[in-house]
Amino acid sequence: METRSLDRIDHEILAALQNNARQSNKELAASVGLAPSSCLERVKRLTQDGIIRGFHADVDPKALGITLEALVFVRIVRHQRELMQALWSHLAAQPEVRDLYDVAGSHDLVVHVAVRDVDHLRRLVADQIASRAELGQLETSLIFQHRRSTTLPDYGHEHAPPARGRHE
Amino acid sequence: METRSLDRIDHEILAALQNNARQSNKELAASVGLAPSSCLERVKRLTQDGIIRGFHADVDPKALGITLEALVFVRIVRHQRELMQALWSHLAAQPEVRDLYDVAGSHDLVVHVAVRDVDHLRRLVADQIASRAELGQLETSLIFQHRRSTTLPDYGHEHAPPARGRHE
DNA sequence: ATCGTCCACCGAATTGAAATCGGATGCACA
DNA sequence: TGTGCATCCGATTTCAATTCGGTGGACGAT
Numbered sequence: 001m002e003t004r005s006l007d008r009i010d011h012e013i014l015a016a017l018q019n020n021a022r023q024s025n026k027e028l029a030a031s032v033g034l035a036p037s038s039c040l041e042r043v044k045r046l047t048q049d050g051i052i053r054g055f056h057a058d059v060d061p062k063a064l065g066i067t068l069e070a071l072v073f074v075r076i077v078r079h080q081r082e083l084m085q086a087l088w089s090h091l092a093a094q095p096e097v098r099d100l101y102d103v104a105g106s107h108d109l110v111v112h113v114a115v116r117d118v119d120h121l122r123r124l125v126a127d128q129i130a131s132r133a134e135l136g137q138l139e140t141s142l143i144f145q146h147r148r149s150t151t152l153p154d155y156g157h158e159h160a161p162p163a164r165g166r167h168e
Numbered sequence: 169m170e171t172r173s174l175d176r177i178d179h180e181i182l183a184a185l186q187n188n189a190r191q192s193n194k195e196l197a198a199s200v201g202l203a204p205s206s207c208l209e210r211v212k213r214l215t216q217d218g219i220i221r222g223f224h225a226d227v228d229p230k231a232l233g234i235t236l237e238a239l240v241f242v243r244i245v246r247h248q249r250e251l252m253q254a255l256w257s258h259l260a261a262q263p264e265v266r267d268l269y270d271v272a273g274s275h276d277l278v279v280h281v282a283v284r285d286v287d288h289l290r291r292l293v294a295d296q297i298a299s300r301a302e303l304g305q306l307e308t309s310l311i312f313q314h315r316r317s318t319t320l321p322d323y324g325h326e327h328a329p330p331a332r333g334r335h336e
Numbered sequence: 337a338t339c340g341t342c343c344a345c346c347g348a349a350t351t352g353a354a355a356t357c358g359g360a361t362g363c364a365c366a
Numbered sequence: 367t368g369t370g371c372a373t374c375c376g377a378t379t380t381c382a383a384t385t386c387g388g389t390g391g392a393c394g395a396t
Contacts, residue, residue: 206346
């Protein structure tokens with residue numbers, strides 16, 4: 001996982017694909033000012049190098065019968081590495097878990113879950129989380145609103161080097 | 169935003185596209201057992217109906233010079249609708265903000281931010297968050313690890329109706 | 337029960353994009 | 367000044383996306 005440096009065009013490609021991953025390579029090439037063949041090569045390289053980790057459809061949870069989301073704040077009592085690892089894997093494997101954060105501070109884990117209804121939430125928390133031995137306190141907060149950024153966290157290009165090859 | 173019912177094939181399509189949004193329509197059609205033309209029509213309909221909200225590339229933050237992420241827990245003092253709305257918009261407009269949760273419970277907002285370094289985090293919290301008048305307590309927790317699910321929260325197809333038209 | 341309508345599906349034909357490859361060009365470095 | 371390398375381009379080939387007319391099953395109405 002070495003960090004090769006991305007030039008301005010790479011940033012533009014990433015921003016464009018983050019915004020709309022399904023646009024044609026031809027469009028993309030035009031928007032970044034490259035020939036389709038060159039653009040395709042860059043996208044392939046970005047993908048192979050692991051800089052682009054994947055392409056995902058954003059599906060409306062409501063359409064899947066999800067009416068309720070929550071954040072579950074978890075505190076661990078025994079901070080043993082293996083227990084923590086096991087808990088992490090267990091939670092990550094639950095289909096209801098959408099985001100899993102391991103954080104420093106007054107909580108240890110923050111779990112973003114999406115469920116069908118209140119009863120589903122109750123059963124999930126009781127059976128899959130609260131029952132684990134390594135847990136301390138638990139706090140569940142309903143989510144009223146959730147917004148996920150669809151743009152890159154791209155602030156100040158810090159004067160990226162120009163493209164290699166011939167052009168400026 | 170009416171909730172039309174999705175059959176088994178729709179679920180398969182959504183799951184497949186959530187996992188890999190860039191597979192060709194031909195592949196997708198084969199994997200769900202439909203002719204390419206029929207499959208394309210379904211995808212178009214799912215998109216038009218707002219069930220598929222978009223397609224996004226998942227970009228490695230490290231490649232963008234992000235070495236640090238955090239959760240910021242925010243408590244509001246004056247719960248006026250307009251102040252809250254303004255704060256929400258303000259935060260959502262920050263490029264560093266990747267997720268924004270409005271929750272019930274002991275915090276009011278949970279903000280997931282991605283920054284270049286510690287100094288960037290300090291300036292972000294101080295200038296863009298802590299300075300707002302409507303805020304009460306603030307707590308910032310570093311993120312050690314973050315995992316986002318790449319599968320649908322699709323539990324128990326609750327016996328979806330079969331596809332309309334001729335085939336079962 | 338039968339008729340008629342509707343809807344999803346299919347598959348052939350067309351359009352258009354993706355992928356490949358040879359050649360050209362500027363830059364780095366000697 | 368000359369050599370090597372990485373990138374880009376554009377023509378060509380290959381393959382996918384899209385369109386559209388036709389088919390048949392499900393369902394409601396008579």
